[in-house]
Amino acid sequence: MTLRDDWPRAPGSYATGAEDSPVAIAVIGKAEVDVPPGSYRIMGSLRSANIGVEKVIINIVSDPRIRYLIVCGREDGHYPGDALLALSENGVDERMGIIGAKAQFACLPDLDHEMVDRFLDQVTVVDLLDPKESEGDIDWEDPLFVFEGWRNEELLRVAQECAEKGPAEYPAPPMHIDIPGLLEDRMDFGEALNDEINRMTDLMLRMPGDALSLDSLNITVSETFAVVMDPVEGLMLEVPTVTFHRRLKSYLTGNE
Numbered sequence: 001m002t003l004r005d006d007w008p009r010a011p012g013s014y015a016t017g018a019e020d021s022p023v024a025i026a027v028i029g030k031a032e033v034d035v036p037p038g039s040y041r042i043m044g045s046l047r048s049a050n051i052g053v054e055k056v057i058i059n060i061v062s063d064p065r066i067r068y069l070i071v072c073g074r075e076d077g078h079y080p081g082d083a084l085l086a087l088s089e090n091g092v093d094e095r096m097g098i099i100g101a102k103a104q105f106a107c108l109p110d111l112d113h114e115m116v117d118r119f120l121d122q123v124t125v126v127d128l129l130d131p132k133e134s135e136g137d138i139d140w141e142d143p144l145f146v147f148e149g150w151r152n153e154e155l156l157r158v159a160q161e162c163a164e165k166g167p168a169e170y171p172a173p174p175m176h177i178d179i180p181g182l183l184e185d186r187m188d189f190g191e192a193l194n195d196e197i198n199r200m201t202d203l204m205l206r207m208p209g210d211a212l213s214l215d216s217l218n219i220t221v222s223e224t225f226a227v228v229m230d231p232v233e234g235l236m237l238e239v240p241t242v243t244f245h246r247r248l249k250s251y252l253t254g255n256e
Contacts, residue, residue: 009062010055010182014044022166023159024066026056028073028081028129032146039159041066047076049083049103051182051240054110056084058177064122064170068162072128072155074145079103081129092116103208108249110179122170126158131158144162 008014018039025043027033035043042059046052060066069088075081079102090099092113098106108116115153130151146157 008059010058022067029076046080049106061175069123070126
């Protein structure tokens, strides 16, 4: 097995631990977790049911030693925890939408079925999410919540159990996924997504119905740097990925 020097592949809010650990931990929401690094290979925060899940998949399939994904924390407004759990149970549809997910835009447009199948075959998803219902609207300024003693104890116990029972390294080489834009550490994707939704919906509310072209596509300026031009507003936009942006616009304009 040969890992790339730039593992983890996708940037984000995470910490890396023991290289030989088979455990990845996705903490839903903004949380302070006190688990020793030797208990996991990678542990990070997940706050979106689309780009965030894509990044989890990219980082896991690029390291065959990871065989467990523990989903913990408390659900938030985007329902990212539910999206991961629904993905593990149901997979994706023909358009890469996560089947059965509660989130309004739970989809993986930058990935394909082969990548998702590899992820689902490589890892066992362990559900420690509690509570499973969101307590309110999406708020990117939510304060940190601290894992209570029982949460830390449960997470540490389950991580140790996973490490002890195996299985061995996944019997295939690392799957290296290169997606222009998504693998660059250049923006807070959660806030960018929120801003983009607000911008699009505000534009649609300001325009008369007969003036809004649902078929108008943004012009791709750079696939590598994920920059597009909106022909309606005449704006240059930095987006998470060009593919994701197109899918989001289709969704918001009712073309999904």
